[in-house]
Amino acid sequence: MSNQTHRIRRLTNVTDAQLQQLADLLVDCVEGGASVSFMQPLTPSRALGFWRGIAEGVARGGRALLVAEDGLGIVGTVQLLLDQPENQPHRADLVKMLVHRRARRHGLGAGLMQAAEALALECGKSLLVLDTAGGDAERLYERLGWQRCGVIPGYALWPQGGLCDTTYFYRVLQPVEA
Numbered sequence: 001m002s003n004q005t006h007r008i009r010r011l012t013n014v015t016d017a018q019l020q021q022l023a024d025l026l027v028d029c030v031e032g033g034a035s036v037s038f039m040q041p042l043t044p045s046r047a048l049g050f051w052r053g054i055a056e057g058v059a060r061g062g063r064a065l066l067v068a069e070d071g072l073g074i075v076g077t078v079q080l081l082l083d084q085p086e087n088q089p090h091r092a093d094l095v096k097m098l099v100h101r102r103a104r105r106h107g108l109g110a111g112l113m114q115a116a117e118a119l120a121l122e123c124g125k126s127l128l129v130l131d132t133a134g135g136d137a138e139r140l141y142e143r144l145g146w147q148r149c150g151v152i153p154g155y156a157l158w159p160q161g162g163l164c165d166t167t168y169f170y171r172v173l174q175p176v177e178a
Helices: 016-031 044-060 108-122 135-143
Strands: 007-011 063-070 073-081 091-099 127-132 147-157 163-172
Touching: 007 108, 016 044, 016 073, 016 091, 044 063, 063 108, 073 108, 091 108, 108 127, 108 135, 127 135, 135 147, 135 163
Parallel strands: 091 127
Antiparallel strands: 007 063, 063 073, 073 091, 127 163, 147 163
C-alpha cells in the first residue's frame, strides 16, 4: 500500500492543463492494455481531442467528471453520463474509469467508484450501469457490491488487437420509485 495522498474531486470546467493530464492518463492506460475504446498506438493528439469532446459534455452538464490527483497531477478519473432518455431519468452510465499504472493497487479505483456513486445520488440517480473488459476491474466492482449481468463474447478489441469479452454490471443505489 502507498502512503501517498490522493484527492478526488469533480471538475465542472476543464482547463488546458487538466486536458493534457487526462490525455496523458488515457495514453498510459491504452499503452498498458486497457480496453477503453482506443487502439494502440494512441497518439497524444487523439487522446487530447477525445478529452476536449468530454470537456464540452461536462460544460453542458450532461456528463459529470471526477478526477483523482496526487502531488504530480491527475492519476485517475471516472465519468457519469447523466443525460439519459426521458423514460430513464433515474439512471446514469459509469464510464471511462481510468487509473494510471503508477497509481494502481492503492485503493484509488475503489475511491473513484465510491465518489461516483455518491455524486450519482446527489444528481438524483438511483441506478448505475457499466461495462468492463478487465479481470482486475471486475473483481473491484464485485467487491464494491456491483451486480454482474452477463458477458458478451468478442464485444470489442484489445488495444493491441484480438477480441475481448465485455461484462456488464449494475448497482442500485436506492430503491426506485415509479
